[in-house]
Amino acid sequence: MNIILKEDFDKILQSDINFSCFQNSSFFITGSTGLIGSLLIKFLLYCSEVHSLNIKIYALIRNEKKAEMIFCDEINNENLIFVKGDLLKANLTFDFSVDYVIHTAAITASKEMVTHPIETIQTSLIGAKTILDYSVKCRAKSVIYLSSMEVYGQVKCNQKVKENQLGFIDLSDVRSSYPESKRMCECMCLAYAHEKNLNVKSVRLAQTFGAGIFKEENRVFAQFARSALKHENIVLHTAGNSEGNYVYTADAIAAILLILLKGSPGEAYNVSNEKSHMKIKDMAHLVANVLGNDDCQVVYDIPEDNLKYGFAPDTQLFLDSSNTMKLGWKPYFDLEESYLRLASWMKSNKMI
Template structure:
């Protein structure tokens, strides 16, 4: 186990999470080979080892070899097993035994896939979520957290102080809208199941999440910026960088998700963002240059002629308000500069440069 991630996981053990809620529980995590899902799994099996919780963690995956690579050497993995399933299929999930909690993190997260396979993106979202919610009903699950996204807001109705009720405009004529509109429908489905079946389901609308624990295959903009800076290469923006980003550190996001499993209100959504970690893409690139390369890496704008085919999200101006989840006791601990420093340390240790 790597040092910076161990520090993060240890901080989780002494955080505001009430670990007694997970004693002797069986927890299913979908998307267990993605960033958010894998971090939730790592955190649970680590806490189980250190706190003797008697947990059983099931990672729902599509690729066993990928899962084996991700969890090789992880502390506490004896408590972890896997379920192979394609959530976008029409067949129900076959899983024996009880399921006390579910974290549903499986989703398409690559912009290029969203525009090259929008139908598949929708299928993963809608069919996958319906299959998970049917499983929760079947098992009488105590709590479900659906991993949503800040993209659900579209062009926010209140860009200066975006709260959970401030849904804005999403252009349905844009192919990439399959992602935010799919997230909206999945949240609507969660609300319907909560009302009709009495399952306590809440949605975590995550800001852009990154930090120690990112996977070697990660290619989203935060990882691209860090790699370029650590190599002393120019940081190349494929847009003008005007979008205002909302961010949250990996372990802070995990803390929010775990808290919502036992504290989240049925049918409710919660913004998960560090309000101090808010900036434009351009300014973030400049921060990365300064922090990781001492400004040796220059910020360059190079917009490709076929940029629409790459599936970049439209420019947005939005600042997420996190009052609702902070009222439950959640507090973010790692700001944007330290998030990049810690992620860079992780990338070096994992030879991801």
């Protein structure tokens, strides 16, 4: 195992989570070849080995070759079972039962949200309903729906924002296919919690990055890191005035598992490192200084038509993670350390 990833996993094992609860348990994880899904699977298998927990994982995939590449170190583990299926097929069924379900599958690329808004909505709604129905049928002990901080839309607030303080989403903007469908899925989770007595919780993740990202990752954080490590200018395609909320990958995994065990049915939880809150342009300068050794500059190239990139509108959002922290969660990695560990991961995996 990569040394950076092992250090991250060992840090999670030190967190306030009673991992013995997972003894002889089974998991169903969707979005298994995505960043969060893959790290959850890798960590749970590692945790199972360290603590002899005998955890079995059913991993939903669409592309077998991609799955075999991502899980090359775990491919021969008899407790990892790949399940091939497409969540857009509403009649999709599964012939196994599990104790825990974590639904992470979603379209996450901004450009896809504006070029394929119908598929974005369908992936969210059909996928969520399929997984919620399955969870009811197999009487899962606990379920996590992976949501997003984008459900907040544009919030006009001069203080940290709690889970019940949603803002405005412009339905005339085609990119709203993503945040609006995420809102509906959270509403669906609440409905299943009340009507079907399903122990399902929504997790609103901040921008999540760190060790574990894939070589093809091209979101803003990866673009910034890649440019700085190459000693190239960091190019901003917006004014960079949006307030960014961030959390390191290992901290996010710890939060998800803690909420899985201790969260309240039907509730939503913010997961963000409040100490890492800053504007996009300030983060760009931080990365240039920390990773680029001041050999790169922050420059602006703002297109007239945002559809070229599909960036979200500027937001002044500062997530309040106190409800998650009350469960016992404490993020370990600030933004500078997150980027240093991301850089080590990228270098060790020849991503630059």
